[in-house]
Amino acid sequence: xxxxxxxxxxxxxxxxxxxxxxxxxxxxxxxxxxxxxxxxxxxxxxxxxxxxxxxxxxxxxxxxxxxxxxxxxxxxxxxxxxxxxxxxxxxxxxxxxxxxxxxxxxxxxxxxxxxxxxxxxxxxxxxxxxxxxxxxxxxxxxxxxxxxxxxxxxxxxxxxxxxxxxxxxxxxxxxxxxxxxxxxxxxxxxxxxxxxxxxxxxxxxxxxxxxxxxxxxxxxxxxxxxxxxxxxxxxxxxxxxxxxxxxxxxxxxxxxxxxxxxxxxxxxxxxxxxxxx
Ligand SMILES: Nc1ncnc2c1ncn2[C@@H]1O[C@H](COP(=O)(O)OP(=O)(O)O)[C@@H](O)[C@H]1O
Ligand SMILES: [Mg+2]
Numbered sequence: 653x654x655x656x657x658x659x660x661x662x663x664x665x666x667x668x669x670x671x672x673x674x675x676x677x678x679x680x681x682x683x684x685x686x687x688x689x690x691x692x693x694x695x696x697x698x699x700x701x702x703x704x705x706x707x708x709x710x711x712x713x714x715x716x717x718x719x720x721x722x723x724x725x726x727x728x729x730x731x732x733x734x735x736x737x738x739x740x741x742x743x744x745x746x747x748x749x750x751x752x753x754x755x756x757x758x759x760x761x762x763x764x765x766x767x768x769x770x771x772x773x774x775x776x777x778x779x780x781x782x783x784x785x786x787x788x789x790x791x792x793x794x795x796x797x798x799x800x801x802x803x804x805x806x807x808x809x810x811x812x813x814x815x816x817x818x819x820x821x822x823x824x825x826x827x828x829x830x831x832x833x834x835x836x837x838x839x840x841x842x843x844x845x846x847x848x849x850x851x852x853x854x855x856x857x858x859x860x861x862x863x864x865x866x867x868x869x870x871x872x873x874x875x876x877x878x879x880x881x882x883x884x885x886x887x888x889x890x891x892x893x894x895x896x897x898x899x900x901x902x903x904x905x906x907x908x909x910x911x912x913x914x915x916x917x918x919x920x921x922x923x924x925x926x927x928x929x
Pocket of ligand 1: 668681683684701702703704706707708709710794802
């Protein structure tokens with residue numbers, strides 16, 4: 653492993669037992685068949701594939717929210733699967749996730765402020781209530797939300813605002829690595845661009861490394877340094893963004909690329925700009 657590698661996954665697999673009843677023969681469901689890639693410090697690595705290709709399962713296995721069936725995950729030189737619960741909890745500060753569906757990612761009965769504060773209360777060093785309150789207010793500002801959003805409930809926010817709150821919650825422990833699981837897929841085009849720009853600025857400000865998960869290549873040209881294309885639980889192509897766009901090696905990659913050519917407006921312009929570099 654090169655010392656500028658932050659995350660390395662190798663031979664990752666996840667099988668589920670698809671058995672519906674005790675009396676039926678078991679049917680193995682393959683969610684992830686064979687996934688290997690490494691992510692360099694400071695880069696944005698795209699993991700792209702159709703719905704059901706295993707992207708979320710991979711993202712969650714890296715955080716150990718899902719236990720892999722096989723394979724290794726090395727983060728900053730440490731094998732995550734060998735860590736005790738306690739050591740993994742310590743690493744929780746470093747590795748965070750932003751979920752696709754900001755609606756269900758938040759508890760409807762708790763305020764946004766309480767939910768952003770949760771990570772600090774659970775894993776932070778300083779548990780002083782006033783300190784935590786101040787940190788949450790600072791983080792709201794960082795993601796572009798006014799301080800009065802602290803006391804609002806998730807349903808009072810728009811999708812874009814909720815995703816900003818999701819980013820604030822992920823950043824509150826000052827992580828180094830973020831898994832972004834389709835963070836803008838559910839948003840309107842103009843809001844999409846705002847959130848992606850926010851993520852780009854935050855990456856610079858906080859020295860972050862991203863795994864960006866998406867079901868098409870719309871934003872990849874603009875956002876990612878390198879990309880792995882996932883199909884039916886397997887990585888079928890890994891390339892720099894530029895090479896992938898110029899010279900896609902796989903039929904599925906072409907299919908994912910063709911969705912962009914129909915894009916209009918800002919994103920279509922961005923695509924054109926990047927591909928003539
Ligand atoms: N808990 C589970 N039990 C059974 N099958 C699952 C489970 N989670 C995911 N799968 C299956 O694994 C495959 C990959 O799912 P997922 O990682 O969510 O894909 P993606 O995020 O690319 O849409 C899908 O076919 C899905 O139905
Ligand atoms: Mg998914």
